[in-house]
Amino acid sequence: MAERRPGRSTVDLNLPLALFAGIVLALSACSSVLQRASLPGPVMALGLGVLVGPFALGVVQLEEFGIPTGTLLEESARLTLGIGLAGVALRLPHGYWHSNPRWLLVILGLGMPLMLAVATGVLWAGLGLPLLVALLIGAILTPTDPVVTTPVVSGSLATRRIPDRVRFNLSSESGVNDGLGYAFVMLPVLLLTAPDNAWQDFALTVLVREVLGAAVFGLVVGYGAGKLFVVARNRGLMEESSYLGFIVPLGLAVLGAGRLLGTDAILAVFIAAAVFGQIIPQTDEKQEGTIDDVVNRFFLLPIFLLIGLALPIDEWVERGWIAVVVVVGAVVLRRFIALWVVRPLLRRVHSRPETLFLSWFGPIGVSALFYATLAERLTGLRDVFVYTLLAITVSVVLHGVSTAPASALLARHRPGRREGSDE
Secondary structure, eight states: OOOOOOSHHHHHHHHHHHHHHHHHHHHHHTHHHHHHTTOOHHHHHHHHHHHHSTTTTOOOOGGGGSSOHHHHHHHHHHHHHHHHHHHHHHTSOTTHHHHOHHHHHHIIIIIHHHHHHHHHHHHHHHHOOOHHHHHHHHHHHSSOOHHHHHHHHOSHHHHHHSOHHHHHHHHHHHHHHHHHHHHHHHHHHHHHHOGGGHHHHIIIIIIIIIIIHHHHHHHHHHHHHHHHHHHHHHTTOSOTTHHHHHHHHHHHHHHHHHHHTTSOHHHHHHHHHHHHHHHSOHHHHTTHHHHHHHIIIIIIHHHHHHHHHHOOHHHHHHHOHHHHHHHHHHHHHHHHHHHHHSGGGGTTTOOHHHHHHHHHOOOOOHHHHHHHHHHHHHHOOHHHHHHHHHHHHHHHHHHHHTHHHHHHHHHHTSTTOOTTTTO
16 A cells, blocks of 8 residues: 555645656757757756646646745755766866966956946946946846756767867856856845945955865865775776766765855855866776766756746746846846957967857856755845746756757867758
8 A cells, every 4th residue: 555644735736746757757858859950958948847837727836845945046056057067077187287277267256257247337327236236237147057067068969079179168168167156146145234344255255265165175075085985996896887886975075065165055066076087097087978867867957947946937927027137137148248249368278269159158057046046045035036037047058958059059160060061
């Protein structure tokens, strides 16, 4: 006899559980077809989330999960980032970090501040928001999302059409700037909530303890885990299939321990996985496709179903069409302007077609959701959540449907490309 438990909440949870799993199964089964049709998983999951949510069929309500909506979204995003960042870091080959200093220094040192300035300016001028609120939302929109970037730079279609240097550079940027984005977000949060001590708290707490502490913690753990992995493999203590069972717990362990230590745990995860990936044998990195599959099927698709359920569509309607136009402008222009301004410093790194591709693909997604829920919790500003969710929706649709045609266009400009080689 099936076990019966009293209470409505337990019974209700079975419906979203079955629905989510069924949708993930269906999208996974058709993933290749959808990718070729320029309808990648995040786009479909977001749309299906809206369809079954309160603004359409009303089949599932976030309240049925028995967790406050803000907490559910924040922790789901944090968990997805923890796993996703591990896969992003392992996508990079041995020697990547010391052979690509120009890209990293330019895109992080100049590109990120420029993207922040452009996004903030567009939001402040277009929506009439207070400058600090516009700065906060601009900071949330600045980082390139590492999880949503995964379908763009991984998979058979991407490896055939997109040069490795583009895929690797976009991956490294999205991983590092997602962790550094915490500092960008916390400065306006502190200026809004504790202006008298904001700069002191930012310097001592955010930069030193949380960001620098995360870097040191991630470096030590990643190095130790890498050495442990090599020793265990060399002595026959673990099998080939243990690879996935090693890196996923590592990412989650660093995510949890990093928060307990009061550091920027997102940055710590990426650094730990990046160091780990440089220590393990090169052949093991070829299993990064397995990590990408895990992220896409078990974390990326469910989080976008949740986002679809949580979209504040009624609040977007209240703000009018101008909000959509301004947010589209902030999402698109922040990256386009920044990449072409720093283009003279990157001439030896990327060609013009590659720069055009990179200036378009700066997707916003899970990291923005995490920072938006965190910022709303700390400041109480509803506008932060409303406009960020609008930006995520805009980005998922624009960048999602343009992945296949944009990669095909880039492939046509690859040196030495043979006709039909990407088909």
